[in-house]
Amino acid sequence: MQGMMGRLLLLGGALCVVAAAAQAEEVKRGGTAVIHMVSEQGVLNPALRASTGVYQISGKFMEPLIDKTYDGYVGVLATEWSSSADGKAITFKLREGVKWHDGKPFTCDDVAFTAMNLWKKLLNYSTTLQANLEAVDCPTPYTAVFKYSKPMPLELLVAAMPDLGHPVPKHLYEGTDILKNPYNQKPVGTGPFKFVEYKRGEYIIAERNKDYWRGKQYPYLDRVIWRFIPDKAAAAAALEAGEIHESGFNGISMEDMVRLSKDPRFDVGSKGFENNVAHSTVEFNLRNPILADIRVRQAIYHALDIDFALKTIMRGYGKPGRGPIPSTAGANYTDNVPTYAYDLDKAKALLDEAGYKPDANGTRFKLKHRPAPWGEYTQLWGEYYAQALKKIGIAVELVTNDAPGFLNGVYRDHDFDTANGWHQFRADPAVSTTVWLRSGAPVGTAWSNQFGYKSDKMDGLIDAAAAELDPAKRAGLYHQVQKLEMTDLPVIFAIEHPFLAITSKKLKNHHNTPRWDSSSWYDLWLDQ
Amino acid sequence: MSLPVPPLLTYTVRRVVQAIPIIILIMIGSFLLIKLAPGDTVDALVGDMGGADPAFIARLRAEYGLDESVMVQLWRYMLKLAQFDFGWSYVYEQPVITVLMSRIGNTMLLMASSLAMAFTFGVALGAIAARRAYSWTDNMISTLGLVFYAMPSFFLSLLLILIFSVKLGWLPVGGIRTIGAFKTGWADVADVARHLVMPTAALSLIYLAFYMRLMRTSVLEVMDLDFVRTARAKGAGGARLMFHHVMRNALLPVVTLLGLQFSTVLGGSVIVETIFSLPGIGQLAYTSVVKRDLNTLMGIIAISSIIVVIVNVVTDLVYAWLDPRIELK
Numbered sequence: 001m002q003g004m005m006g007r008l009l010l011l012g013g014a015l016c017v018v019a020a021a022a023q024a025e026e027v028k029r030g031g032t033a034v035i036h037m038v039s040e041q042g043v044l045n046p047a048l049r050a051s052t053g054v055y056q057i058s059g060k061f062m063e064p065l066i067d068k069t070y071d072g073y074v075g076v077l078a079t080e081w082s083s084s085a086d087g088k089a090i091t092f093k094l095r096e097g098v099k100w101h102d103g104k105p106f107t108c109d110d111v112a113f114t115a116m117n118l119w120k121k122l123l124n125y126s127t128t129l130q131a132n133l134e135a136v137d138c139p140t141p142y143t144a145v146f147k148y149s150k151p152m153p154l155e156l157l158v159a160a161m162p163d164l165g166h167p168v169p170k171h172l173y174e175g176t177d178i179l180k181n182p183y184n185q186k187p188v189g190t191g192p193f194k195f196v197e198y199k200r201g202e203y204i205i206a207e208r209n210k211d212y213w214r215g216k217q218y219p220y221l222d223r224v225i226w227r228f229i230p231d232k233a234a235a236a237a238a239l240e241a242g243e244i245h246e247s248g249f250n251g252i253s254m255e256d257m258v259r260l261s262k263d264p265r266f267d268v269g270s271k272g273f274e275n276n277v278a279h280s281t282v283e284f285n286l287r288n289p290i291l292a293d294i295r296v297r298q299a300i301y302h303a304l305d306i307d308f309a310l311k312t313i314m315r316g317y318g319k320p321g322r323g324p325i326p327s328t329a330g331a332n333y334t335d336n337v338p339t340y341a342y343d344l345d346k347a348k349a350l351l352d353e354a355g356y357k358p359d360a361n362g363t364r365f366k367l368k369h370r371p372a373p374w375g376e377y378t379q380l381w382g383e384y385y386a387q388a389l390k391k392i393g394i395a396v397e398l399v400t401n402d403a404p405g406f407l408n409g410v411y412r413d414h415d416f417d418t419a420n421g422w423h424q425f426r427a428d429p430a431v432s433t434t435v436w437l438r439s440g441a442p443v444g445t446a447w448s449n450q451f452g453y454k455s456d457k458m459d460g461l462i463d464a465a466a467a468e469l470d471p472a473k474r475a476g477l478y479h480q481v482q483k484l485e486m487t488d489l490p491v492i493f494a495i496e497h498p499f500l501a502i503t504s505k506k507l508k509n510h511h512n513t514p515r516w517d518s519s520s521w522y523d524l525w526l527d528q
Numbered sequence: 529m530s531l532p533v534p535p536l537l538t539y540t541v542r543r544v545v546q547a548i549p550i551i552i553l554i555m556i557g558s559f560l561l562i563k564l565a566p567g568d569t570v571d572a573l574v575g576d577m578g579g580a581d582p583a584f585i586a587r588l589r590a591e592y593g594l595d596e597s598v599m600v601q602l603w604r605y606m607l608k609l610a611q612f613d614f615g616w617s618y619v620y621e622q623p624v625i626t627v628l629m630s631r632i633g634n635t636m637l638l639m640a641s642s643l644a645m646a647f648t649f650g651v652a653l654g655a656i657a658a659r660r661a662y663s664w665t666d667n668m669i670s671t672l673g674l675v676f677y678a679m680p681s682f683f684l685s686l687l688l689i690l691i692f693s694v695k696l697g698w699l700p701v702g703g704i705r706t707i708g709a710f711k712t713g714w715a716d717v718a719d720v721a722r723h724l725v726m727p728t729a730a731l732s733l734i735y736l737a738f739y740m741r742l743m744r745t746s747v748l749e750v751m752d753l754d755f756v757r758t759a760r761a762k763g764a765g766g767a768r769l770m771f772h773h774v775m776r777n778a779l780l781p782v783v784t785l786l787g788l789q790f791s792t793v794l795g796g797s798v799i800v801e802t803i804f805s806l807p808g809i810g811q812l813a814y815t816s817v818v819k820r821d822l823n824t825l826m827g828i829i830a831i832s833s834i835i836v837v838i839v840n841v842v843t844d845l846v847y848a849w850l851d852p853r854i855e856l857k
Contacts, residue, residue: 124581200620200631201630201807201808203703205707225708230805230811230815231803231805233803234689234804237689237694238701243701403571404565404572407574442582446574446575
């Protein structure tokens with residue numbers, strides 16, 4: 001009897017497990033996901049334009065060699081990678097049996113062609129990354145060997161690949177003017193979705209790739225449509241009306257974001273943006289003798305109530321910055337750095353010590369400040385900065401411009417005392433971070449050291465880290481970079497924040513990788 | 529023996545020929561004005577991408593011809609324009625003429641429906657208000673007109689979206705068609721019409737208020753004139769007096785305003801098209817300014833100035849038809 005009961009219980013238990021598994025995997029196929037985009041993209045080729053706006057769309061058509069997941073780096077078009085002992089040859093094993101959307105096979109020829117002609121010559125950030133790339137050999141159709149004239153850390157190349165490692169089909173690009181190639185606007189890739197139509201100012205349509213290499217069951221969706229809605233309030237209304245399913249990269253205003261986060265129909269959060277972390281910054285022009293004094297820069301840091309800004313501007317989505325490398329950077333990050341707590345008395349004392357006493361009106365000196373127009377965060381952070389500095393007797397004049405005006409004013413003309421914008425971290429400090437601190441950047445290069453900061457020690461650390469092959473030693477060098485930056489303060493990397501997305505709960509498996517909006521969405525499905 | 533040329537034709541041709549130097553001046557002025565704005569399309573592009581290295585930026589500038597002096601760029605542009613070549617849009621990566629042609633239909637549709645609605649209802653309501661001057665009806669119409677007049681179009685647009693799309697779910701939030709529905713024939717026409725209801729309302733209400741107030745004043749004025757009294761004495765009653773004698777004369781100032789306001793409606797469409805994400809010229813103008821897409825912007829200015837010139841000529845012709853005393857010289 002007891003045996004029978006036991007068996008029944010066991011059977012019941014087994015059934016429960018089966019039922020639970022079935023429920024978790026009960027994927028509904030078909031349907032169309034409609035995604036909000038704020039601005040249009042002229043070029044839909046991620047091997048020509050490294051930009052999240054491009055990846056958001058092109059990521060569904062074109063796949064990188066390696067992608068980043070919550071379990072680390074995983075192969076997409078590559079399956080294995082290794083480096084020679086001297087770091088001058090990096091070998092990728094490529095996935096076999098992958099076809100381009102036009103039916104031609106994907107091979108090493110495509111990788112070699114793209115690397116030499118697009119990644120090395122035309123792709124922003126990649127031209128610097130691949131500057132020492134001499135050749136890509138194809139010993140077999142599915143083996144690509146990258147040859148470098150100077151050692152290339154494998155860790156750096158792998159970290160850069162999800163963004164800067166999309167091959168294009170050689171047979172459609174070879175012998176053409178690559179920049180004017182029509183396939184830049186109607187991409188042909190290997191991804192789970194095929195490009196159908198781009199109606200300028202309205203939408204882009206993608207349809208299911210029936211021949212996707214991950215298997216016949218993928219992708220689950222029939223179609224993906226991106227709708228261009230430039231007005232953020234209208235986009236929020238479209239979400240509420242159920243016309244669009246997702247808006248990423250802070251596509252609607254924070255006010256609407258907070259309001260809709262209480263609506264049970266939506267998921268709001270920063271999950272899925274760990275790879276796209278940005279810092280809200282304060283940038284100093286060290287050519288100004290007042291700001292050249294380290295005590296003044298320290299005083300300004302002490303005058304900023306970071307927690308207040310986090311609560312009011314970022315609505316709690318973010319954390320205080322600890323120098324140029326964000327906490328999501330893995331081993332290259334350390335929080336063992338000097339910090340500057342909110343302390344007005346200390347700030348005033350430092351300014352007194354530097355010799356800037358308040359006049360009759362309580363003003364010590366004036367600064368011309370340029371806030372970047374990168375949306376709500378930077379605008380409000382600039383306004384907060386001006387208010388905060390008033391409290392310690394620094395008068396701040398805000399000079400507002402649109403994007404081209406700001407970039408020229410700060411990075412080319414150096415016509416500013418302080419500026420605030422953001423620094424976007426791209427997987428590895430060597431990709432887009434160390435240029436903020438290394439001296440010798442040509443005048444006019446946006447997002448580079450145009451602050452007049454020059455430190456031989458800093459330059460030495462950056463150069464050593466870029467060529468260091470041992471990951472542990474490399475991480476140690478970047479910790480030193482972080483400490484030195486927090487000591488010298490050429491820039492205040494005040495707040496670290498990921499982007500935010502709002503997603504309809506009808507979408508399942510959403511934001512399940514650290515660069516989800518840029519990824520291929522082969523496992524996304526719609527519950528309707 | 530020479531063929532008699534109708535005066536209407538000579539007038540029209542002369543007006544069009546006169547417009548050419550004006551358009552050239554507009555183009556040169558706009559070009560220089562846009563060049564005065566800090567930064568160029570490469571800066572905007574790089575800002576959009578989140579940064580790029582100097583080699584990339586220099587290569588793009590050379591590619592777009594932005595490394596030349598402003599005067600050389602202007603000269604090149606005008607030379608191309610003389611051959612009706614609007615150039616290449618580096619933002620859309622298409623010829624400017626393709627970009628413009630795909631948009632102009634939507635804007636014309638929006639403008640025509642908005643102006644038609646504003647004109648018809650404005651004139652009708654204005655006439656009714658004047659007929660019942662200082663009555664309860666008049667007060668109501670006039671107050672409503674004032675509300676429409678005072679309401680900024682961006683606010684009205686969002687209000688309409690909130691009520692009719694979010695709360696009631698009757699009308700689509702934006703766009704020109706239901707994307708992915710691939711409707712054809714009358715179903716497509718109905719779909720487009722549904723998408724145009726709110727933008728048309730948002731764009732037309734302010735002009736409706738204009739025409740209404742003007743028509744009301746104008747009718748009141750004409751009704752006091754001698755010929756109306758004569759007509760009334762002859763026994764012309766109610767409807768005939770109103771339509772044949774009063775309104776035809778009262779319409780003159782309204783038509784003048786209609787012609788003048790055509791260009792401001794074009795301006796107003798920038799806001800309405802942006803909020804309703806309607807792919808028209810107005811929305812294109814907005815994104816082109818933000819992205820410093822010089823060629824597209826210049827193309828829009830050229831097209832707009834041509835449209836405005838044509839409308840002005842047509843207005844003059846309508847004027848002469850309404851009032852035979854006015855001669856076209």
